[in-house]
Amino acid sequence: MFNLIKRLIISHSYIANYGYSDGSGDYYIILDSDKCTGCGKCVEACLVGVLENYVDDYDDEIVKVTEAHSKSIKYDCGPCIPVGGERDVKCEQVCEPKAITVSIKVKGLD
Amino acid sequence: MTQEKGSTTQEKEYWRWEETRWNSPDIDWKKADIITAGVDIGSVSSQAVVMCDGELYCYSNMRTGADSPDSAIRAMDWALEGTGMKVEDMHYIIGTGYGRVNVPFGNRTITEIACHARGANFMYGPTVKTVLDMGGQDCKAIKCDERGKVTTFLMNDKCAAGTGRGMEVFANLLAVPIGEVGELSLTVDEEPEPVSSTCVVYAKTEATGLLRAGWDKNKVLAAYCSAMAHRVFTLLERINVEKDFAITGGIAKNIGVVSRLEKELGLKALPAKYDTQIAGGIGACLFGKALIEKQRKAA
Numbered sequence: 001m002f003n004l005i006k007r008l009i010i011s012h013s014y015i016a017n018y019g020y021s022d023g024s025g026d027y028y029i030i031l032d033s034d035k036c037t038g039c040g041k042c043v044e045a046c047l048v049g050v051l052e053n054y055v056d057d058y059d060d061e062i063v064k065v066t067e068a069h070s071k072s073i074k075y076d077c078g079p080c081i082p083v084g085g086e087r088d089v090k091c092e093q094v095c096e097p098k099a100i101t102v103s104i105k106v107k108g109l110d
Numbered sequence: 111m112t113q114e115k116g117s118t119t120q121e122k123e124y125w126r127w128e129e130t131r132w133n134s135p136d137i138d139w140k141k142a143d144i145i146t147a148g149v150d151i152g153s154v155s156s157q158a159v160v161m162c163d164g165e166l167y168c169y170s171n172m173r174t175g176a177d178s179p180d181s182a183i184r185a186m187d188w189a190l191e192g193t194g195m196k197v198e199d200m201h202y203i204i205g206t207g208y209g210r211v212n213v214p215f216g217n218r219t220i221t222e223i224a225c226h227a228r229g230a231n232f233m234y235g236p237t238v239k240t241v242l243d244m245g246g247q248d249c250k251a252i253k254c255d256e257r258g259k260v261t262t263f264l265m266n267d268k269c270a271a272g273t274g275r276g277m278e279v280f281a282n283l284l285a286v287p288i289g290e291v292g293e294l295s296l297t298v299d300e301e302p303e304p305v306s307s308t309c310v311v312y313a314k315t316e317a318t319g320l321l322r323a324g325w326d327k328n329k330v331l332a333a334y335c336s337a338m339a340h341r342v343f344t345l346l347e348r349i350n351v352e353k354d355f356a357i358t359g360g361i362a363k364n365i366g367v368v369s370r371l372e373k374e375l376g377l378k379a380l381p382a383k384y385d386t387q388i389a390g391g392i393g394a395c396l397f398g399k400a401l402i403e404k405q406r407k408a409a
Contacts, residue, residue, distance in 0.1 A: 017264035021344060023309065028264075028348075057224035057397075058259070071268040 018065035025106040027073040035099035042091035125278035133168030148394025151209030154246025158185035159391030178212035202398035225393030231258025239352040244361035246274040272341040276310040295331035295366035304337035339370035358389035
């Protein structure tokens, strides 16, 4: 309860887009800091270790994409979003507040 | 504002931009209540900014060397040169930018995204809603509220397209001093097709081909500037640009890219009152000031 009040009053919310666009398409993991509680379930669920817990600039404990992985989402998110295969995104599934979205758009496929 | 010239420009280094330093003639730092500093160690340039009670006191802007801690010290030393102030006189120092963990005298680090939003809020006023930071090695599209707090951000640090480094490569390739690239790219009679590749390496190959095909230097520059503008435009599109719009970072000084981007957006960027490269440093100073005020209040 205290956490909820703290989030309502003190914390600051923003939407973080981690990832990149390159010649082949757009690869982003979008995180809503307002919804994210920092529970870390997605961190555990990720097969590759793309996500990590951290304290943001406004002193909120939330989740982010690691610096190294944010440059290779196209490949790192492959196990959950195989090209031409069924979409089975673990982090999105375990996130109760629906704070995380993986948005991968490969040119010529969608 | 008077600006002193930085290190000497050697003839064949076309990429070499001017390093600058400035300090306020009107502020007596000894009378200041809160002195904070922001050290922004970027991949290409480093800035040390010092603010007294929320007002800009001095700054330096220079190239980042191979050694980040050393770059931080050099930038700070240069900023403080002749002021009599020492690092010990400062109440709070924040490191930001790519090499922020390497600021030896820093009290804490804050990401450059938060700092640029805060800095732009100070530099361009509270009406700024969208900030585009065109850095040396990455590009960030940030949306913020009227207090300079980030509401959305998108960072592209995977690829050098649309960054200062890319522009340096082109300045060297075409043997045009980097400060003149923007102006020269606007001298073309007819706007050429942008170079088709977003990748700097491929764009360079393409440009070499265009030169061989007899294209004028300025026309090649125009093709590259317009490709770069389009590239950042697609980034901005993702976050939905809102008025007022401001550009920070080194490329904000390149009128060739800025004017083409403005055209594509159908929106003018706010004119810069300060050196656009120090936005991150200013933001860091303001964060430091807020932290000190919070600490004093609690005590």
